[in-house]
Amino acid sequence: MVSVMGLSVLFGAGAGVYAGANLEEIKAYLNNDIKVKVNGQTVQLLDEQGSVVTPITYDGSTYLPARAIASALNVAVDYDAATNSVLFGEKVDGxxxxxxxxxxxxxxxxxxxxxxxxxxxxxxxxxxxxxxxxxxxxxxxxxxxxxxxxxxxxxxxxxxxxxxxxxxxxxxxxxxxxxxxxxxxxxxxxxxxxxxxxxxxxxxxxxxxxxxxxxxx
Structure with missing residues (x-):
């Protein structure tokens, strides 16, 4: 699988959320040449609605959408708004x-x-x-x-x-x-x-x- 140096989080937050968040604007590129393989098999990255999503390249690093990667690897993913955290796999508390x-x-x-x-x-x-x-x-x-x-x-x-x-x-x-x-x-x-x-x-x-x-x- 492509080496991942970062993960972009696509959870459908509204514009109002972004306005108050600690975000820095950057210039990045959609990289359609990147292919992702899981256990030797090429997989198509999809968002929660089933639409195709494309990896992003920025400053020499490739960023992949968290939910799409979690789905490809069969790992649960969730978002905790209270702590602004992306949760992969099992949660700490049942x-x-x-x-x-x-x-x-x-x-x-x-x-x-x-x-x-x-x-x-x-x-x-x-x-x-x-x-x-x-x-x-x-x-x-x-x-x-x-x-x-x-x-x-x-x-x-x-x-x-x-x-x-x-x-x-x-x-x-x-x-x-x-x-x-x-x-x-x-x-x-x-x-x-x-x-x-x-x-x-x-x-x-x-x-x-x-x-x-x-x-x-």
Whole structure:
């Protein structure tokens, strides 16, 4: 891959933001001759809208758009306005999945949100169906999903797929596992779907997924 001596950040900030920022005007050149290869394969750099973006050459250095490079390398990228920082890969602090979206199927009844005497406050709990699914929306901002789940009785077969049905992770959860943490690489994913399946025996089996301790990084 082309040697990168700098990264330009294209996050669609408004003109008002630039007006008050600590910026210095320069004269640079769009360099259409630069090609980028990842693992030997040429890739086309695209912005968030899917439009082609071109490397910039300035003072002998080549600058590539941060989001396009992150996408090509399958690394999550986000922007923290509070610290004016571009974030690549995992974040330092985990973000609970229920802080990112609202779950219509979530249970908040204190009588049903406890597992081994700990109250998780908001959970996905299913003891009725033999299996079902729910969606998570990381919106391409996170590198890894740490999904916690417990089997209530019989083993639970669990898998995580992307929007195109591509398998990202598959695992089996047993009652002996307790609350098991399943790590899934979700870089570049707008949405992932969690499928689960278990043997239903008159409500004695099921799945328990705490939404407050399942998190993104």
């Amino acid at each position: 973000v609970p999945v229920n802080a990112v979206q609202t779950f219509s199927s979530a249970i908040k009844d204190p009588g049903l949100t406890k597992y081994k005497n700990k109250d998780y406050q908001e959970v996905i709990r299913d003891t009725i169906n033999n299996g079902s699914n729910f969606s998570l929306y990381p919106k391409e901002k996170y590198q890894t999903l740490y999904l916690q789940a417990a089997a209530l009785g019989a083993d639970v077969q669990l898998k995580v797929e992307d929007d195109n049905g591509r398998l990202l992770k598959q695992d089996t959860i047993t009652a002996a596992d307790g609350l098991k943490t399943i790590e899934v690489n979700i870089s570049g994913q707008e949405r992932v779907v969690v499928f689960y399946k278990y043997e239903n025996r008159q409500g004695l089996n099921g799945i328990f997924v705490p939404l407050t301790t399942s998190y993104y990084k």
